[in-house]
Amino acid sequence: MTTGTPRPQVDTSKPHPARVYDYLLGGKDNYAVDREVGKRLPDLGKRSARQNRAFMHRASAWLAEQGTDQFLDIGTGIPTAPNLHQVVQRIDPKARIVYTDNDPIVLRHAEALLISTPQGGTDYVEADVREPEAILEHARAFLDFSRPIALSLVALMHFVPDEDDPYGITRTLVDALPSGSHLVLSHGTFDFHPQVANQVTGAYANGGIDLRFRTHSEVERFFDGLDLVEPGLVTGPRWYKDTAAPASEDNAVYVGVARVA
Numbered sequence: 001m002t003t004g005t006p007r008p009q010v011d012t013s014k015p016h017p018a019r020v021y022d023y024l025l026g027g028k029d030n031y032a033v034d035r036e037v038g039k040r041l042p043d044l045g046k047r048s049a050r051q052n053r054a055f056m057h058r059a060s061a062w063l064a065e066q067g068t069d070q071f072l073d074i075g076t077g078i079p080t081a082p083n084l085h086q087v088v089q090r091i092d093p094k095a096r097i098v099y100t101d102n103d104p105i106v107l108r109h110a111e112a113l114l115i116s117t118p119q120g121g122t123d124y125v126e127a128d129v130r131e132p133e134a135i136l137e138h139a140r141a142f143l144d145f146s147r148p149i150a151l152s153l154v155a156l157m158h159f160v161p162d163e164d165d166p167y168g169i170t171r172t173l174v175d176a177l178p179s180g181s182h183l184v185l186s187h188g189t190f191d192f193h194p195q196v197a198n199q200v201t202g203a204y205a206n207g208g209i210d211l212r213f214r215t216h217s218e219v220e221r222f223f224d225g226l227d228l229v230e231p232g233l234v235t236g237p238r239w240y241k242d243t244a245a246p247a248s249e250d251n252a253v254y255v256g257v258a259r260v261a
Helices: 017-024 032-040 043-065 084-091 104-113 132-140 166-175 194-206 216-223
Strands: 070-074 096-101 121-126 150-154 182-188 253-259
Touching (some): 017 043, 032 194, 043 253, 070 132, 084 096, 132 166, 150 166, 166 182, 166 216, 216 253
Parallel strands (some): 096 121
């Protein structure tokens, strides 16, 4: 694995979405400021985090089984086994993965934990999704953009407010992908639990983190011009390909996978 990035300093005085997510998943790579945000969230937050992670595993495995061997994962989060590359390299050891996040602690863990198989490769870039061209420039040096790539934006775009043009960012990334690529996206919503909206947004706001959960129609816009694969844009527990969906479980995340024509 390569990074090409000098070791940055971690700011432990401010919470970060990647570390809050780690806390919600039961991880230990977080600080008191991150746990403070997590503890203010309803139990629904932890359930949704687990379901979101499980969706990532299922979607990545399905794409690898379909022959996709290149992945660009933006908003990686702190490595939590199994990581995306571990999931897909079990299916195709030659798979190559570029991870991206803007939290320095993710880089520190990535250097130690995001280790590829000998046949494949992993790379990491510290960057913000609001700088899509910079991410693409780095990814082009590691991935072959003449062949299909899976772009993963999992539990990320709800941290990009409307004024930062989340749809334009997504379009810039998708437009760079060749035909046959896929967009894998999950996004928080209050469609099913409007009563917790103030609690959730307030918890993140107290930590200085912008949060913009979106409705079904607003999340669907991220897939404009793409072909949603079955079962379409659904809640996290409902996205299954080769096995039956489980019984309904409380969830606050929409998920979907779409093909680039």
